Amino acid sequence: MTALICIIDDDDSFRTxxxxxxxxxxxxVTQFATADDFLVEVRKGIEPDCVLLDISLPGLSGPALQERLVELGCSFPIIFVTGFGDVPTTVRAIKAGAEDVLTKPVSEQALMDGIKSALAHLHRDRSNREWRxxxxxxxxxxxxREREVFECVVRGKSNKQAGRELGITERTIKAHRQRIFEKLHARTVADLVSLAERLDLLSHQRIAVTDTRPVSID
Incomplete structure (x- = not known):
C-alpha cells in the first residue's frame, strides 16, 4: 500500500x-494550509503515514497541533519543516515525539531520508502493536488457574513450589503447564518469560532464566 503523506504549511508554493x-x-499526498483544516480530517478518520508540519501557522501552531494529536491518541510520525528553526524549538519538538526537525530550504535528500526513517519507525510501531x-x-x-500457574512459571517457581503456593498437586501443575505451553505456542520457559517481559508483566520483578530447552512435563 502506498504511504500517505500529509503536508501542513501555509506557504502555497512550498507546499505544492x-x-x-x-x-x-x-x-x-494530501495538502493543508492550516492545522485546523487537518484536524477536521483527523476527526473524520484520516490516518497519514507521515506528517510534514510547519511550526508557524495561522491559527493553531505546529507544536500546538502536535499536542492535540497526542491528546487524541494519534501516533503517526511528524516531521517539522520550518523556516524558523532554532535549538530550543527543535529540542521541544523532539521531546514531544517529533521524528525530526528540518530547516527550509530543505534538501531533497534530507527530506527523503527523514520520511524513510519515519515510515520505518511507523512500521516497527505498528508491528509491535499487532504483536501485542x-x-x-x-x-x-x-x-x-492456568494464568496463576503461568505467573508462577515466569517467576521462576518449580512445579513443587508452584503447587505449594497454589494448594494443588505437582501432577496438576504439570498438566496446567502443558496446556499453557500449547495455548501460548511456547517451547521453553524462556519463551514464556520473554512473552511476559515484552508485555511488561514482569516490570516489578527480576527473573533469571537459564533453561532454554524445550519443555517436558515428565
Whole structure:
C-alpha cells in the first residue's frame, strides 16, 4: 500500500513543490494550509503515514497541533519543516515525539531520508502493536488457574513450589503447564518469560532464566 503523506504549511508554493516531489517518488499526498483544516480530517478518520508540519501557522501552531494529536491518541510520525528553526524549538519538538526537525530550504535528500526513517519507525510501531494484540489474545485463552500457574512459571517457581503456593498437586501443575505451553505456542520457559517481559508483566520483578530447552512435563 502506498504511504500517505500529509503536508501542513501555509506557504502555497512550498507546499505544492513538496507535494509534486513526493508524488513523483510514488507517495500519496494530501495538502493543508492550516492545522485546523487537518484536524477536521483527523476527526473524520484520516490516518497519514507521515506528517510534514510547519511550526508557524495561522491559527493553531505546529507544536500546538502536535499536542492535540497526542491528546487524541494519534501516533503517526511528524516531521517539522520550518523556516524558523532554532535549538530550543527543535529540542521541544523532539521531546514531544517529533521524528525530526528540518530547516527550509530543505534538501531533497534530507527530506527523503527523514520520511524513510519515519515510515520505518511507523512500521516497527505498528508491528509491535499487532504483536501485542495477538499476545494478549493468547493470554485471554488461559483459564484463571492456568494464568496463576503461568505467573508462577515466569517467576521462576518449580512445579513443587508452584503447587505449594497454589494448594494443588505437582501432577496438576504439570498438566496446567502443558496446556499453557500449547495455548501460548511456547517451547521453553524462556519463551514464556520473554512473552511476559515484552508485555511488561514482569516490570516489578527480576527473573533469571537459564533453561532454554524445550519443555517436558515428565
Amino acid at each position: 513543490a513538496i507535494a509534486r516531489l513526493l508524488q513523483l517518488r510514488g507517495y500519496d 494484540r495477538g499476545a494478549h489474545a493468547l493470554l485471554e485463552t488461559l483459564t484463571p
